Amino acid sequence: MDLKSNLKYLLLISIISISAFFTINYFVELKVDSIKKDKFSTISNNVKMLIDQAIEDKIYSTLNLAISISEYASSHKLLSKQNKEELKNLKNISMKIEKNSNFRNLWIHVVDAKGISRYRNWSEKSGDYLLNVRKELIPLLKKPKIVNLISVGIFDISFKSIVPIYEGEKFMGLIETITKFNSIAKKFHEKGIDFLILVDKKYKKQIKKPFSKLFIDDYYVANINAKKELLNLTKNNLSEFLNIKNYEINSNKFITRYEIKDFKNNEMANVLTFQNYNKIFLNEIQSLENSLRIIGYLSTLIIIAIFSTYYYFNKSKYAKTLEKEVKNRTKALNQLIRRYKQLFEGSRAIKIVVDPQSMNIFDANKAALDFYGYSKEEIKKLKSSDININIKENENIFKDILKEQKNIFYFKHKLANGKIRDVEVYSSLIDVDNKKLIYSIIRDITEELKLKKEFEEKQKLFYQQAKMASMGEMLENIAHQWRQPLSTITTAASGIKLKKEFGLLDDTFFNDSVGIIIRSANYLSQTIEDFRNFFKHSDNKEKFQISTAIQESFNILRLKINSNSVKTYLRDDSKVIIEGFKNEFIQVFLNLINNSIDTFKNMEDENRIILINIEKVKNSVEISFQDSAKGINKDIIDKIFEPYFTTKHKSQGTGIGLYMSEQIINKHFDGRITVCNADFELDSKKYHGAKFTITLPLS
CATH class of the missing domain: 3.30.565.10 (Histidine kinase-like ATPase, C-terminal domain)
Structure with a gap:
């Protein structure tokens, strides 16, 4: 080739290289921005789900404490005895709970059936009538029931569980346990997430004795260990933070907002969470960005190399062979893709592929999308724990699959519309690009379990009918077996009475008659024992x-x-x-x-x-x-x-x-x-x- 042709070739290569460089950078930026947005939304949603779960766990933990203390109060008859020292023993119980659990500020309140406060473990005050200020207790005293709520009082926003106290069948009063948000904030801090709990400003006058003594403008800060830097950051951006819809990045902090509402669905408080942006995202996104750029540059080099090869060896035998090989491999690849679509995408069985390392859903077929109610893009953004509500209770499941120790499981899966379905899952390992993935075939067994439960209920009904029929026969047997000994007892007793009235009762007749009565009574007692053992x-x-x-x-x-x-x-x-x-x-x-x-x-x-x-x-x-x-x-x-x-x-x-x-x-x-x-x-x-x-x- 002449010099002119080489210069044209070099100019063409330069134009292609420069165009490729700017094009790759442009598309990498677009892709990284898209990935960031998806990642940020996922993290924000996960944080809110974690707060939901933490609040629910705290509510049930508070309720369990209230039930346990209620049982203690009932068994020790604390209200009927009205023993102040016995009531004060509840303080020892609360101290033991605080020492051996995450509850660091557990408050216990005892109210009798007349609405009078009998004991507070945080105050010496007692004997005051509450119904003038605690209107919500009136219906609970009239119709006792268990109540759970999050409410704002004169001290703080707190979890409250109210449980009735009974002694025997008699209603004696209420046990009220009160816990705070500090243990939740501590757990999240251990995960690298800091909390600020801001109670709505409409409660400022109500909080007369603030537990944490912290306020940002008119908003009470409920967690006592709130970091000073977060308080200052929030104070400078209060209005902006309280209007966060999904997430926000400010001062190298990734911030989300979670709303706590009262029983009337009105806003009660906001939970602001703060995470270190660089620690969570920067390295991961930077690594991804570099990977995409390298792939782009390598792709450009490959294109240039192919172009150069074609340019220098145009119409040569090698070029023809290379072209034929590319066509054959492309054809084989297309055949594999078609076969994959037939076996995976075209199957009526529900199929999902999961990455066991990240627990991300790698792929799902059309049957899975129809069953769960997600699009392909939506389901690939989920983790297996987002649809499998049992996965947290079975953390070793993936280990069993990877070791090929177990491959059939029964779970409860959550659909996009919130419905829960019982499923049978058959899982096995597959290799994709030298990476091990878990391939699962899922079968909906909800109706099968429902039919099984109905069958078991019918079985119980049959058994109950048989038991009732047997009971009728047993009662008839009892009547027959008691008739003779009762007649014997009546006769013996009548004889004693008659002889006594006529003055003819002697020791021999009396002892014989009493002996007959005792033997007959023992016979009746044994009959009762036989039937009692059977019906037990x-x-x-x-x-x-x-x-x-x-x-x-x-x-x-x-x-x-x-x-x-x-x-x-x-x-x-x-x-x-x-x-x-x-x-x-x-x-x-x-x-x-x-x-x-x-x-x-x-x-x-x-x-x-x-x-x-x-x-x-x-x-x-x-x-x-x-x-x-x-x-x-x-x-x-x-x-x-x-x-x-x-x-x-x-x-x-x-x-x-x-x-x-x-x-x-x-x-x-x-x-x-x-x-x-x-x-x-x-x-x-x-x-x-x-x-x-x-x-x-x-x-």
């Missing part, structure tokens, strides 16, 4: 011997068994002990025994036998229940465990006894119950009847 409710499992529980079911029904001439046999050589709800286990055998007795009533045969055999088989125990009631009709034997199926008259049976028996064995003991008709032999005689077999695992 317990939410805890217990260990019990199977044969003992079955014998208790015989004891409960012994009068019904004897009056129907039923002979019972219980064989147990294994003495197996199991763990579960004992009364539910007894309920199963009460149902089986009652069904057999009801069947015997329709038989003329005098051989009325119930035989129960308990046998240990490998890792399980097998309990067989047999009667001599001729068996169950083959046409209905497969239906007897169905709900509401009964062979009795509607006035005699509900059809839920055997159904609930099966549910108890299956759900509560992890066992199974089956039925068939079978023969058995007892004392060299053969009998035929129904045979129920219950198999329970011993592990």
Whole structure:
């Protein structure tokens, strides 16, 4: 090539380089400004969310203290005793709480049911009538209930929790716990965020004894450890700071504003937060800006190199080969992109990709966008904790996924409209540009859980119906079993009285009659104990011997068994002990025994036998229940465990006894119950009847 051509080439390269330099700088500035705005908005929103959570935590912590102190006041009868020394012991309690928790200024106030202040731990003053100045207490004394609020008093803005005090069923008064914002400010300071809490100027006259003694113009500063530099900065820019909508940068401080409103949604106070701008943003943004510039310059150099190569080796064999290679790789890349869109974007399954290091959402498909209600740009600005409300309780989840120890999880996810959905998440690791990301497929199981809950509620209803039916039978048994001993007691007592009136009462007759009365009373007492043990409710499992529980079911029904001439046999050589709800286990055998007795009533045969055999088989125990009631009709034997199926008259049976028996064995003991008709032999005689077999695992 000649000199003229080279000069033209160099001039062209210079123009391209200079144009590229200014273009890259221009677009880098635009991109950095855009990223800054997005970052600032995200940080501002995160700070406000943290304040929301901190205030909510403080409200519930204050309420928990009030409830605990209320229980203490009730159990020690502080108001009924009116013991001032006992009341003053609350100060020791508050001091222990302040020493061992984040509560440094906990105030406790006790008010009796007449509205008279009985104790303040911050003052010696007591006995004053409050309802003239504390109007909000009037409805609470008339209709006691728990109240939480943030309010401004004569000392400060504070959290208040008011809880009723009861002694037995009697309402005695109120416990009021009062805490302040200082612990919240301290927690945020530890995170590098400083607070100023400014109470609205309309409360200035109300705050007669300011706790912090700090004011900026007419605005009371609630946090006692407020930094002097922040007070001066705010004083010089008060109007501007109180009108911040999202964020502001002033004097190298990143500032946000959070509004606290009263129960009528009127402004009560403003929380101004201050963060070091350079510490949070400068290094990160500068690094990003440099990276973008380097990428731009490298891209320019690559373009120049390609242009130069093409210029010097135009139409050469190498250029053609290079061009062909570029086309082939572009084609392959396009194919990969299409395949990605088909597998990821086109899938109906909800899919999300998360960066486990930053917890940022890296990508989401269309199904995910439709489900959560965000656009692609919006969802990529979120962290996984913004949609997964359980993630803070499960901080090791990402570690488990990265170690491939666990990949199926159940969470509650928050949609853009605020609704909460239950989801099942299947997660695995993928590599993108040598970076490990978490690829999750999400399934909405809200309706499944709802149906499951409805099914469980129906199960509870069935069980309650069975219990009520059983209770009716139990009351009938109690009536029968008490009738004879009560008659005996009445007869013996009448005999004593009659002989006493005629002067014929001697020691022998008196002692014999009293002995009869005592034995009958003991029998009544044992009957009460048997039924009381059965009806006693317990939410805890217990260990019990199977044969003992079955014998208790015989004891409960012994009068019904004897009056129907039923002979019972219980064989147990294994003495197996199991763990579960004992009364539910007894309920199963009460149902089986009652069904057999009801069947015997329709038989003329005098051989009325119930035989129960308990046998240990490998890792399980097998309990067989047999009667001599001729068996169950083959046409209905497969239906007897169905709900509401009964062979009795509607006035005699509900059809839920055997159904609930099966549910108890299956759900509560992890066992199974089956039925068939079978023969058995007892004392060299053969009998035929129904045979129920219950198999329970011993592990």
